[in-house]
Amino acid sequence: MLKGRGPERNRLERMLADARDGRSGALVVRGEAGIGKSTLLEDLASAAGEMRVLRALGIESEAELPFCGLHLLLHPFADRLEGLPDQQAAAMRSAFGMAESPVRDPFLIGAATLTLLSDLAAQRPLVCLLDDTQWLDRASSDALFFAARRLHDDPIAMVFAVRDTVQPFPTPGIETMRLDGLDRASATDLLAECAPELTVPVRDRLLDEAGGNPLALIELAHALRDGFVDQAGPLRVTGRVQDAFRAQLGELPAATRLLLLLAAADGAAELGVVLRAGETLGASPADLGPAEEARLVVTAGDEIRFRHPLIRAVAYQDAPHHQRIAAHRALAESLPVAADADRRTWHRAAAATGPDEEVAGELERTAERARHRGGTVAVASAYERAARLSAGRRGKAQRIVRAARSAYDAGRPDWATRLATEAAALTDEPGVVAEAAYVRAQVAYERTSPAADAALALEGATLISRSDPERAVSMLTEAVWAARDACAHDLLRRGVALLETVRLPVGSALTPVAAALIGYGRLSDGDPAAAVPPMRALVTAVQAGTVQDFVERVIAGFMGLLIADDEAATDLLEALAADVRAAGSLGWLPYLLEPLAIGRLLRGDFRGAGADVAEGVWLASDIGILKAISVWLAAVSGDAARCQELAGEVLEHAALHPTNAALASWGLGLLDLADGRSEQALDRFEAVCSGPARHDLLIRAVPDHVEAAVRSGHADLARRHVPVLSAWAEHNVLGRALELRCQGLLSEGDQAEEHYRAALDLVPGRPYERARTGLVYGEWLRRRRRRSEARAVLVQAEDAFARLGAARWAARARAELSVLGDRPVARDQADDPLQRLTPQELQVVRLAAAGYSNREIAARLYLSPRTVGHHLYRAYPKIGVTRRMELTQLEL
Incomplete structure (x- = not known):
């Protein structure tokens, strides 16, 4: 009986109306126990009419069993898995226990959930109602939230009812409606x-x-x-x-209360299992009658349900401890061994009253089955419980550190830290203590600072540098890269020094990785001659396929950018992105999109960089480097307000993330320089080029520093950082071109022109850098009164800036042409229709032009096929095409 709730019902009914019109919606309904969430969902189901209604209920006793909730919601449509993309179908079969193939990335199951829901909605609008979501197993709730956040243009409404609990249940990225008491x-x-x-x-x-x-x-x-x-x-x-x-339960016969205890101890157990377990404890099927007459439970077929979850809670919590143990033991004995191995193991664990290595071993096997299916929270829970049942400290420590690693992989940093700290306190075994330090290090990157990460990873690697050199190199990779992000050169040098002592096995794939990291240490110390060969060797090794691990391939991409081998780096990273998308490894994408966006930015592909940043932020909104890249992009595009807003957010954390801050400062300096504020620009560039990251990517800011110093009349400062650039430029063509631009700015007469022309000759495939050089050369020609030559060079520069979307620099070039008497007109987006596309529309259009179908694009971008279709529908008129085949004729 639903009373009141007019505003809430109207809001939910609008969601239904939107879904019928093809617009997706997701909503969390929160409130205390008994406030009417379930009743509101029932009312919504009744209002759904002809829409397809899918329902699932979270049950507290099933929270450790991965994908129970998803199985309940979607297993009836298992026959439709054949229509999913291959990787998604395989992942969903594994999650449902229908296949032996392991799930490589839990996000892939979220993508499969998204596609399957979209397919179901293609027939008729769909409503998904999830009650008691706080008790869904984490693997299921993660998959469903993933799908809910990515539904846009599908006829689907998703509503999650969440009870207020002592431990708040997060529902990130989904709008919430609070349900308060009735008027x-x-x-x-x-x-x-x-x-x-x-x-x-x-x-x-x-x-x-x-x-x-x-x-x-x-x-x-x-x-x-x-x-x-x-x-x-x-x-x-x-x-x-x-x-x-x-009080009602207290009036029931003891045998009836026993049956209710059994039902409460396993919410997924069939009625037959409950009754069999009851018989072993002296209860008969007839003893269930009084509970049904009192309306405490309802039975139907082989199902037994409590009228309200609070009844279940009281039936279990009020039972004496010895009865709960007996109930779990009876349920374990009554469950089919093969079909319900994991549930049986959890009941045996609940019945254990002390150390039990047999049950601990079963829990380990349960953990590995959960890992196979992609349920990382369940892995951590099983290993932690196995540890509690371990007979010895050594086995307990090993199991707890495995639980810690799984908790970290599941995105539960507080839990991971607690477990890792406990594991390290239990033993002095180097492998366990090192792994515990490594887990704490990775948590520390975001929770404390990259420097804290580096220090802890060094601590762990030191313990196992001789006994497990390959694992030590993995930890040192973390340490060196975190120290790079922190500009912590003392920690970086310690990591490099330890790497030099590690003796890897002959033929180890990590050998070029270790050498490249040592090389990077030399680069950070200002010795590019010693640094470049091993760094370039890692890029070559990845290109040859001898290094295949994801992390090492990403680092190779970064190495390529650091030595200005931008084309090889972006090609390598694009290939890795294709592999990651094909494998459905969504969790890795944000970390890959960061260097890929930087590579595109440095090559002048600002639209591509913007698309990578937008996708990375969409996947992981708290990655600071993506914001720093956005500062740079906003500066060249001419969006001053956004540039300054984003820079403020990045610079707020400058002490913890100085590399990000330096990149953002570079962007702000570019904004000032393009707008003619040379003094302010010089101050920013001086800080960047003198800072701790000056030998990193920021070495490319030296020409901007020189230009700002020359323009502001500080010739004494203009040459300050050129020697560092010159040393780096000896090892790459781009560096030489940038150095020549600097020499042109610093020279007079014919010598300046020689430098400018030589610089232009060295950057034919670098449209942005070529246009920047053309701009300063054109200005020099104008000052020399060589008007026609200046006009030709400046027109080329303005055209290049406009095509790249570098609006601020295009405006600078037009200002110079105006001085020559020309009246250039600023281009609008109609001149380059690709600029009118949103970043996601651009991604979709590029993939469609490459020949991918909507379904394939959806799988790669983690969208529904219908959303892909809507992106193309909106993009076509913007870029002036009417048919898909016309996309191949565009320069994308």
Whole structure:
């Protein structure tokens, strides 16, 4: 009986209307126990009419079993898995226990959920109702939230009901509607319907104390009527409702309460299993009758359900400890061994009263089955419970550190840190202590600082540098790269020094990785001659396929950028991105998109860089380097407000992430330089080029420093950082071109022109750098009154800037042409229709032009096929095409 809730019902009905019109929606309904969330979902299901309704219920006792909730919701449509992209279909089969293939990335199951829901909605609009979401297993809730956040143009409405608990249940990225108590009039109507015999004083007291909670009104009214609750003393809503249920349960025969305990101990157990377990404890099927007559449970077929979750909670929590142990043991014995191995193991674990290596071993096997299916939270839970049942400290420590690693992989940093700290305290075994330090290090990167990460990773690597050199190199890779991000050169040098002592096995794939990291240490010390060969060798090794691990391939891409081998680096990273997308390894994408965006930016592909940044932020909004790249892109595009806003966010964390801050400062300096504020630009570039990251990517800011110094009349400062650039330039063509531009700015007469022309000759495939050089050369020609030559060079520069989307620099070039008497007109987006596309539209159009179908594009970009279709529908008129085949003729 739904009373009141007019605004809430209207909001949900609008969601249904939007879904019928092809617009997706997702909403979390939060509230305390008994506030009416389930009733609201029932009302929504009734209002759905012809729409397909899918429903699932979270059950607390199933929270450790991966994909139970998803199985309940989508397993009836397992026959449709054949229509999913191959990787998604395989992942979903594994999650449902229908295949032996392991799940490489849990996000792939989220992508499969998204595609399957979209396919189901293609037939008729779809409503997904998830009740008691806080008790869904984490693997299922992650997959469903992933899908909910990525539904845009599908006829789907998703509603998650979440109960307020002591430990808040996060629902990131999904809008929330708070469900509070009923208003007084609605509460009075409800009470009049369910208990009309109450006297006015009792009714008013209930209304005052229940706070509009419908369950409290109904159950306490019945309990008062039936004498289960006295009328004295204050009423506590949830507590008194539980008291009412407790009183009702207390009136039942002992055998009936035992059967209810069994049902509460395993919410997924079939009625037959509950009854078999009951028989071993002396209860018969007839003993269930009193509970059904009291409306505490409902049975249908082979299913037994509690009327409300609070009844389940009371039935389990109020049972004596020895009865709960007996119940779990009986359920374990009654479950089929093969079909319910994991559930059986968890019951055996719950029944254990002390160390039990046999059960601990079973839990390890349960953990590995969960890992195989992609349920990382379940892996951590199983290993932690196995540790608690371990007979010795050594085995306990090993299991706890495995739990810590799985907790970190599952995105539970606090849990991971607690477990890692405990593991290290239990033993002095180097492997365990090192792995615990490594877990804490990776958590520390975001929770504390990259420097803290580097220090802890060094601590772990030191312990195993001789006993496990390959694992030590993995930890040192973390240490060196975190130290790079922190500009912590002392930690970087320690990491490099330790790498030099590690003796890897002959033929180890990590040998070129270790050498390249040592090389990077030399680069950070200002010795590019020693640095470049091993760094370039790693790029070559990845290109040859001898280094295939994801992390090492990403680092190779970064190495390529650091030595200005930008083309090889971006090609390598694009190939890795294709592999990651094909494998469905979404979790790795944000870390890959960072260097890929930088590579595109440095090559002048600003639109591509913007698309990578947009996707990276969409996948992981808290990656600071992506914001720093966005500062740079906003500067060249001419969006001053966004540039300054984003820079403020990045610079706020400059002490912890100085590399990001330096990149953002470079962007701000470019904004100032393009707008003619040379003094301000010089101050920013001086900080960047003198800072701790000056031998990293920021070495490419030296020409900007020289230009700002020359323009502001500080010739004494202009040459300050050129020697560093010159040393780096000896080892790459781009560096030589940048150095020549600097020499042109610093020279007079014919010598300056020689430098400019030589610089232009060295950057034919670098449209942005060529245009920057052309701009300063054109300005030099204008000052020399060589008007026609200046006009030709400046027109080329302006054209290049406009095509690249570098609006600020295009405006600078037009200003120079105006001085020559030309009246150039600023281009609008109609001149380059690709600029009118959103970053995601650009990604979709590029993939469509490459020949991918909507379904293939959806799988690669983690969208629904229908959303891909809508992106193309919106993009076609923007770029002036009417058919898909015309996309191949565009320069994308």
